[in-house]
Amino acid sequence: MYQGIRIAGFGGQGVVSAGILLAQAGVEDKKNASWLPSYGPEMRGGTANCSVVVTDGEVYTPIVSTPDTVIVMNEPSLPKFEPLIKKGGVLILNSSLINSRPTRTDIQVICVPCNQIAEELGMARIANLVALGAFIKVTGAVSLDSVADAMKKVYKRAKPEMLELNKKALQAGYDFVK
Amino acid sequence: MTEKTLRKGNEALAEGAIRAGARFFAGYPITPQNEVPEYMSAYMADAGGAFVQAESEVAAINMVYGAAATGTRSMTSSSSPGISLKQEGITYLASADLPCLIVNVMRGGPGLGSISGAQGDYFQATRGGGNGDYRVLVLAPNSVEELGNFPKLGFELAEKYRIPCMILADGILGQMMESMSFNFDPVDPNQLGKMQWAVDIEKNGRPKNKVFSYKGDNLIADVVERAKRYGLIEKTEARYEERNTEDCDVLLVAYGLSSRACLEAVNKAQEEGLKVGLFRPITLWPFPSKRLAELAQKTKAILTVEQSLGQLVQDVKLAVNGKTPVYLNAYPAGGQPDGESILTAVRSCLNGGKEGLFDLQAHAADFAYECKRDASLGMQGDCKGGK
Numbered sequence: 001m002y003q004g005i006r007i008a009g010f011g012g013q014g015v016v017s018a019g020i021l022l023a024q025a026g027v028e029d030k031k032n033a034s035w036l037p038s039y040g041p042e043m044r045g046g047t048a049n050c051s052v053v054v055t056d057g058e059v060y061t062p063i064v065s066t067p068d069t070v071i072v073m074n075e076p077s078l079p080k081f082e083p084l085i086k087k088g089g090v091l092i093l094n095s096s097l098i099n100s101r102p103t104r105t106d107i108q109v110i111c112v113p114c115n116q117i118a119e120e121l122g123m124a125r126i127a128n129l130v131a132l133g134a135f136i137k138v139t140g141a142v143s144l145d146s147v148a149d150a151m152k153k154v155y156k157r158a159k160p161e162m163l164e165l166n167k168k169a170l171q172a173g174y175d176f177v178k
Numbered sequence: 179m180t181e182k183t184l185r186k187g188n189e190a191l192a193e194g195a196i197r198a199g200a201r202f203f204a205g206y207p208i209t210p211q212n213e214v215p216e217y218m219s220a221y222m223a224d225a226g227g228a229f230v231q232a233e234s235e236v237a238a239i240n241m242v243y244g245a246a247a248t249g250t251r252s253m254t255s256s257s258s259p260g261i262s263l264k265q266e267g268i269t270y271l272a273s274a275d276l277p278c279l280i281v282n283v284m285r286g287g288p289g290l291g292s293i294s295g296a297q298g299d300y301f302q303a304t305r306g307g308g309n310g311d312y313r314v315l316v317l318a319p320n321s322v323e324e325l326g327n328f329p330k331l332g333f334e335l336a337e338k339y340r341i342p343c344m345i346l347a348d349g350i351l352g353q354m355m356e357s358m359s360f361n362f363d364p365v366d367p368n369q370l371g372k373m374q375w376a377v378d379i380e381k382n383g384r385p386k387n388k389v390f391s392y393k394g395d396n397l398i399a400d401v402v403e404r405a406k407r408y409g410l411i412e413k414t415e416a417r418y419e420e421r422n423t424e425d426c427d428v429l430l431v432a433y434g435l436s437s438r439a440c441l442e443a444v445n446k447a448q449e450e451g452l453k454v455g456l457f458r459p460i461t462l463w464p465f466p467s468k469r470l471a472e473l474a475q476k477t478k479a480i481l482t483v484e485q486s487l488g489q490l491v492q493d494v495k496l497a498v499n500g501k502t503p504v505y506l507n508a509y510p511a512g513g514q515p516d517g518e519s520i521l522t523a524v525r526s527c528l529n530g531g532k533e534g535l536f537d538l539q540a541h542a543a544d545f546a547y548e549c550k551r552d553a554s555l556g557m558q559g560d561c562k563g564g565k
Contacts, residue, residue, distance in 0.1 A: 020184075020355065023184055023355055024184050026357075027182060027183070027184050027357045032356075032357055033184065033356070033357055034354055034355065034356045034357075035184075035354065035355040035356075036350065036353060036354045036355075037353065058438075058441060059356065059438070060438050060439060060441050060442035060517060061350075061435060061438045061439045061442065061514070061515070061516060061517075062350065062354040062356070063350065063514050063516070065514075065516045066516075066518075153184075
């Protein structure tokens with residue numbers, strides 16, 4: 001198993017943090033994992049993205065230029081990352097904020113209303129975890145339990161009730177994908 | 179073996195250095211290595227050491243010069259343009275025979291360059307970026323785990339040979355997070371014993387210990403004598419890693435992050451039925467020439483993959499000495515290799531193609547240009563004219 005993932009969205013949507021969580025979950029699963037933030041001068045409200053690799057073997061380069069899976073959380077990220085996806089790869093699309101639809105037919109597209117689901121749970125900020133839940137259901141790259149374990153390490157200062165809410169968001173994303 | 183944890187490269191390096199007994203750090207901020215001084219500022223004092231944010235790179239390396247003279251495990255870190263500024267201090271450290279650790283988390287160049295990872299400082303690191311006949315022992319990690327474990331190796335080699343040691347990493351290695359573990363228990367520098375040459379007052383009949391970089395009239399003898407240690411280092415300290423080297427048609431040579439993209443190429447090549455191996459120098463000086471020369475006799479072609487425009491390839495050519503054709507697959511100034519683009523170059527090596535192979539003369543073959551002065555001042559347009 002070698003999963004190269006790109007997660008993209010607005011700065012502040014938690015795409016970089018979701019990537020760290022995913023990499024940490026890979027480590028919890030006794031796999032090898034890497035994480036790399038996008039380079040360059042980024043700003044709040046601008047676009048941000050990160051590369052994550054989770055694998056049973058060795059991580060090659062941490063730069064994921066042809067991802068197996070892409071998670072796009074905002075409109076500008078779709079045209080930027082859709083072309084990069086490997087043939088037969090997966091695109092997870094936040095349909096709450098993205099009106100356009102991908103043009104490629106050689107990839108699997110999963111539309112998840114991440115913000116809507118997150119808001120129903122009481123907090124729009126956790127839309128990134130809804131997307132991550134959907135990712136786990138589709139790819140099986142890491143387990144739900146390992147992400148829950150990873151949360152304790154990555155969000156060290158989070159209150160217990162926040163961690164619970166995070167887990168609910170993760171589960172909701174997981175359950176959304178049939 | 180301890181459990182693997184997820185760490186950022188720069189932080190693994192800083193933690194690894196403190197664990198290795200570093201008790202003096204001086205540096206000046208520059209992307210993409212800022213997490214190193216940041217980490218040092220938070221944890222060095224707790225370890226009983228000193229962290230100094232210097233007023234400049236030049237000041238930082240000279241503080242290291244002073245601290246190293248006391249026998250303290252001392253270090254600085256910076257990125258390419260900052261390392262250029264430190265070169266004067268490095269040649270003085272080499273001249274004073276002082277061990278220390280210098281970390282270069284490379285970025286694109288020349289000049290201010292860019293903040294993306296690159297490997298353009300190979301010449302500067304291995305050829306002596308400062309003046310005079312001296313060497314710096316250069317370690318090239320290719321993972322966060324090696325970034326964390328090389329400071330200990332670096333200090334030990336530096337002290338063994340009384341030579342500055344450099345860790346040559348790149349921006350991506352510094353910025354990435356990866357699962358890693360330390361392969362050594364924390365070193366207590368108080369248990370190491372004091373260096374006999376460290377600056378000290380007159381004691382028990384022993385005269386004062388002094389450290390000089392200027393050796394007066396004995397310069398020739400001094401340089402020639404130091405070269406013996408360089409010879410010993412070349413003979414005994416060359417380190418490298420091999421993959422699939424026993425039976426390959428194309429041997430890739432790459433260090434640092436490039437070598438990881440090469441691994442992808444090696445594995446993809448196998449799926450295509452191509453026989454590709456990888457030779458990864460871990461020490462860039464001493465360069466593992468002897469082993470590479472042996473391997474060169476068993477392969478059809480050698481392909482150097484580097485994130486610079488023909489630097490590593492020079493050492494490869496010196497080692498191979500014409501026995502096997504040597505080609506270059508180059509990604510300069512922040513370009514990043516991936517398995518597929520390396521494989522394209524591999525195929526060119528085998529079928530005589532040109533795609534993916536860089537050759538400076540071919541690159542400039544159809545090139546012509548002229549350089550004229552602005553004629554608006556009434557001067558003649560080209561450089562030939564005078565008053």
